[in-house]
Amino acid sequence: MPRIADIAKACKSKNAGPFEVTIDVVFDELAMYERVRATGVLGPALFAKLYNVRAEDVIFTEYPAGRAFKATIPRRVAAGDIGDTDVYGAQQHAPLLEVEIPI
Amino acid sequence: MQEFRQLSTSGLLGYGFPEASLAAGMARKPHMIGVDGGSTDPGPYYLGSGKCVNSRMSMKRDLRLMLHAALEHRVPMVIGSCGGAGGEPHLQAVAGIVREIAREEGLHFRLATVHAEQDKAWVKQELAAGRIKALRNVPELDNATVDRATRIVGMMGPEPIMHALDEGAEVILAGRSSDPAPWAACATRAQFPPAPAWYAGKMLECGATAALPKGHDCLLTTVDRDSVVLEAMNPIRICTPFSVANHSLHENASPCLHIEPGGLLDTSDCRFEAENDRAVRVSGMQWTQQPYTVKLEGAELVGYRAITICGTRDPMLIGIIDDFLASVRLNVATKAADFGVTPDQYNLVIRTYGAHGVMADWEPVKKTQSHELGFVVEVVAPTQELANAVLSIARVQMLHVDFPGRLCKEGNMAFPYSPSDIETAPAYRFSVFHTVEIDDPCAPFPIEYENL
Numbered sequence: 001m002p003r004i005a006d007i008a009k010a011c012k013s014k015n016a017g018p019f020e021v022t023i024d025v026v027f028d029e030l031a032m033y034e035r036v037r038a039t040g041v042l043g044p045a046l047f048a049k050l051y052n053v054r055a056e057d058v059i060f061t062e063y064p065a066g067r068a069f070k071a072t073i074p075r076r077v078a079a080g081d082i083g084d085t086d087v088y089g090a091q092q093h094a095p096l097l098e099v100e101i102p103i
Numbered sequence: 104m105q106e107f108r109q110l111s112t113s114g115l116l117g118y119g120f121p122e123a124s125l126a127a128g129m130a131r132k133p134h135m136i137g138v139d140g141g142s143t144d145p146g147p148y149y150l151g152s153g154k155c156v157n158s159r160m161s162m163k164r165d166l167r168l169m170l171h172a173a174l175e176h177r178v179p180m181v182i183g184s185c186g187g188a189g190g191e192p193h194l195q196a197v198a199g200i201v202r203e204i205a206r207e208e209g210l211h212f213r214l215a216t217v218h219a220e221q222d223k224a225w226v227k228q229e230l231a232a233g234r235i236k237a238l239r240n241v242p243e244l245d246n247a248t249v250d251r252a253t254r255i256v257g258m259m260g261p262e263p264i265m266h267a268l269d270e271g272a273e274v275i276l277a278g279r280s281s282d283p284a285p286w287a288a289c290a291t292r293a294q295f296p297p298a299p300a301w302y303a304g305k306m307l308e309c310g311a312t313a314a315l316p317k318g319h320d321c322l323l324t325t326v327d328r329d330s331v332v333l334e335a336m337n338p339i340r341i342c343t344p345f346s347v348a349n350h351s352l353h354e355n356a357s358p359c360l361h362i363e364p365g366g367l368l369d370t371s372d373c374r375f376e377a378e379n380d381r382a383v384r385v386s387g388m389q390w391t392q393q394p395y396t397v398k399l400e401g402a403e404l405v406g407y408r409a410i411t412i413c414g415t416r417d418p419m420l421i422g423i424i425d426d427f428l429a430s431v432r433l434n435v436a437t438k439a440a441d442f443g444v445t446p447d448q449y450n451l452v453i454r455t456y457g458a459h460g461v462m463a464d465w466e467p468v469k470k471t472q473s474h475e476l477g478f479v480v481e482v483v484a485p486t487q488e489l490a491n492a493v494l495s496i497a498r499v500q501m502l503h504v505d506f507p508g509r510l511c512k513e514g515n516m517a518f519p520y521s522p523s524d525i526e527t528a529p530a531y532r533f534s535v536f537h538t539v540e541i542d543d544p545c546a547p548f549p550i551e552y553e554n555l
Contacts, residue, residue, distance in 0.1 A: 016356040018143050018533045019240040024352045051465055057240075063358045065348040065375060072356040074240040076464055080146030081532040082405060082450050082483055085463050087146040095467050 005097040007032060009067075015089035018079035022072040023047070023093055033067040035103045042099075047071040050095040107293050107326045108133040109286050110336070111307035113319040116140040116165055116182055116197070117157025120310070124321035124336040129172050131323055131336075134293065136173050137285040138165070139308040140197065141184025143400060143533070144354070149188045151253045151402035151531030155196050156187030163200045170204055170274065174212055181264055181275045181285035183308075188400075189279025190254050191220045198276050205555040212274050215267035216551050219278025221255045221399065225547075226539070234540045235399070239356075241536045248403070248534050255401035255535055260364030261288030262544035268292055270552060278548070279400065281364055282308035290326050298390035299326045301368045305361060306333055306350060313350035314340035330386035332378050342383040344375035364544065365395045394540055397547060401535025406450070407487040408527045409494040413501055413516035414477040419508045420515055421476055427515075428453055431500040438496045449484040449493045478516070483530050494524050 004011055010026040025042060027033040036042060044058040051073050059072040077084040086092060110133040113120040117140075128136070145156045155162070173180035186193025198216050205211070226249050229235050237243050249255070256279040265288045267275045277285070283304020290300035303324040306313050311320035314335035321336040333342045351358040351370055361368040369389040378384045420427060431453070436446050456477035459466035480497050484490035502514045509515075541547060 014354055015144055016354055017238070017536065018147070019238070019536060020356055022352075022354070022356060026349060026352070050467070059356055061357050061359065063348075063352070065373060066345070066352055066358060068349065068352055068358070070352055070358055078147075078533055079143070080148065082530065083452055083463070085454065085461055088144055091461050092465065094462070095465070 001100040001102055003097060004099050004101060007036070007101065011093050011096055013089055013092040015079055016072050019075055020072050021075050021089040021092055022070060023096065024068050024070050025096060026066065026068040028067070030064065030067055033064065036101055037062060039102050041101055042069045044071070046099065047073060104293055105327065107290050107295050109289060109303060109307060109324050109326070110136040111286070111310050111322050112136065112138045112165065112169055113310035113321070114139065114312055115142065115157065116185070117161040118310070118319040119161060119165060120320050121337060122168060125168055125172055128321045128323050128336040129176055132176070133178060133323060135179045135181060135289040136169060137181040137183070137307070138169065138310070139183050139282050139285070141187045141189050141279065145187065147402040147531040147533045148528060150190060150256065150400060151404060152529065153190060153192035153254070155193055159196070159200060162197060163204065166197070166200055167204050167208070170201070170210060171208070173274065174210055179268060179273055179275065179289065181277065181289065183277045183280035183282065183285045185276050185278060188256065189219050189277070190256050191218065191278070194218065194276060194278045201274065201276065202555060210555065212555055213272050214553050214555055215270065215272035215275045217259065217263045217267060217275065217277040218549050218551070219256045219259055219280070221257045221547060223249050223252070223255065226255055226399065229539050235537050238398070238536050238538065244535060244537050251403045252401035252534055253404055253531065255399055257539070257547045258364070258398040258400065259548045260284055260395070260397070260544050261291060263548040263550060264288035265292045266545050267550050270550070272552060283363065286324070295326050296328060296390070297366065298368065298388045299329060299331045301363060301390060302370065302385065302388045303331045305368065306331070306347070309350065309353065311335045311337065311340050312353065313347050314342045315346045316340060330384050332382050332384045334382035341381045344377055344383050347383045347385060348373070348375045364397055366393050367391045395542070395544055396538040396540050399535050399537050399539055400533065402531040403534040405530040405532050406483040406485050407490045408481060408483045408530045409487070409490040410479055410481045410525050410527055411494060411498045411518070411523050412477070412479055412520065413518045413523070414475055415516055416475045417511045417515065418474070419510060420506060421471070421473070423506055424455065424458070424476060427504065427506050428455070430504050430506065431497065434500045434504055435493065435497045438500070439493050442492065444489060444493060449482050449489065451493065451497060452481040454479040454481070487526060491524065491526065498523055
């Protein structure tokens with residue numbers, strides 16, 4: 001079964017302001033985006049599990065114009081506060097890479 | 104006017120751009136040029152300390168080229184969120200560079216500086232009036248938090264910039280601004296509708312990031328009644344429907360709903376069409392007017408920080424690293440207490456690179472496979488002296504604490520530097536991230552004019 005790392009064009013994270021981090025999974029082709037969407041694997045529950053946040057705190061958007069899925073979640077620690085590990089939020093995407101998509 | 108052309112030189116003042124791209128952009132006769140100067144992205148230090156995020160040298164390089172271009176073509180130049188955080192010291196740093204360039208190069212123009220730093224008494228008054236709300240994942244504001252803030256800025260919308268243009272300003276340096284504000288201001292002032300005007304601003308604020316390949320470079324947008332055409336000015340970059348649509352993902356909680364001062368930009372129904380092989384036309388964006396809110400951003404001092412960097416190549420130590428670090432913490436507490444410093448007076452953070460230095464609690468890999476581990480040991484305390492003293496103890500414990508099965512009896516860690524202990528800057532945190540509802544979009548943002 002392919003992993004996101006095998007089929008995505010981009011899988012990335014970044015701050016959306018200092019209190020949230022936003023994670024995008026982008027596909028090359030609309031057809032692949034639609035196949036992935038049809039599996040239902042990418043959704044609030046997945047992000048809640050991977051990042052240990054409540055599903056109701058995940059802002060999840062399917063974005064066909066960009067062939068992308070976006071999830072915005074509360075940060076562990078506000079950007080730059082004591083104990084933050086990633087001021088720009090640019091390296092929080094890795095757990096998604098291993099997620100298997102049954103297509 | 105049938106269409107309104109606007110140029111952005113790059114994603115941030117001081118990021119640089121090719122001179123040829125600016126020249127190509129000016130050849131298209133834009134009605135204004137601008138660049139965004141700021142972001143919260145580099146963290147709270149810049150707002151708190153008053154330091155600029157980009158260097159004076161890099162900002163001066165960009166400003167000199169932009170000033171010449173704007174003045175020669177007699178079009179306004181607008182810079183938002185000057186100096187990064189857009190507070191008073193940041194604005195004055197950029198204004199100082201602009202005055203210096205004018206003096207050195209014999210340039211004459213009417214300069215407007217738009218101030219964005221906010222008075223704490225006013226913030227508390229608005230708080231008492233119930234007009235301040237917390238943004239998502241942010242605690243409610245209280246007076247004590249306002250008092251503790253080192254600096255609070257308001258994020259202006261387009262209106263103060265429009266006002267400065269009405270007053271004849273040719274160069275406008277704005278403090279903290281909504282990123283699209285410089286362009287939304289000019290396009291709406293030229294009687295173009297807010298939806299395409301704001302959309303163009305959303306794209307322009309990142310320079311040529313909406314093009315492929317991404318890079319710090321110039322973007323031209325052309326706004327008409329109901330659409331925006333985007334085109335990168337460097338021939339090596341092209342905008343495609345996909346690259347432009349995807350740019351809406353960048354640093355936004357939602358790719359479709361963008362809350363701005365005075366309204367909501369909704370791009371859910373946008374259509375992205377190739378205008379030619381280099382440019383993209385976007386249509387179908389919607390603007391809904393909403394009660395006028397201004398975002399407040401504030402930072403407070405957390406303490407003073409000292410760090411040390413070290414690493415281990417010892418497999419026995421790596422095998423029991425969690426227990427070892429617990430011993431280090433215990434010993435630091437005991438030793439610091441011996442000279443009168445209790446654990447509630449400092450924060451000791453030990454980051455373990457090679458295990459979970461990047462993701463901490465979010466790291467799904469629980470057992471490291473690495474043959475070496477790197478550590479950043481950090482102490483934050485109310486004074487630099489105290490931080491240095493506790494860090495010094497922590498460094499010694501990292502080096503010398505014994506552990507079961509220890510063969511590396513001369514020292515546990517490799518330290519790459521002498522001195523090994525590094526005083527970093529004062530540490531800040533974002534403490535205010537709220538909105539305030541206001542009646543007059545210009546009132547919190549006084550404007551000063553000067554003829555250079």
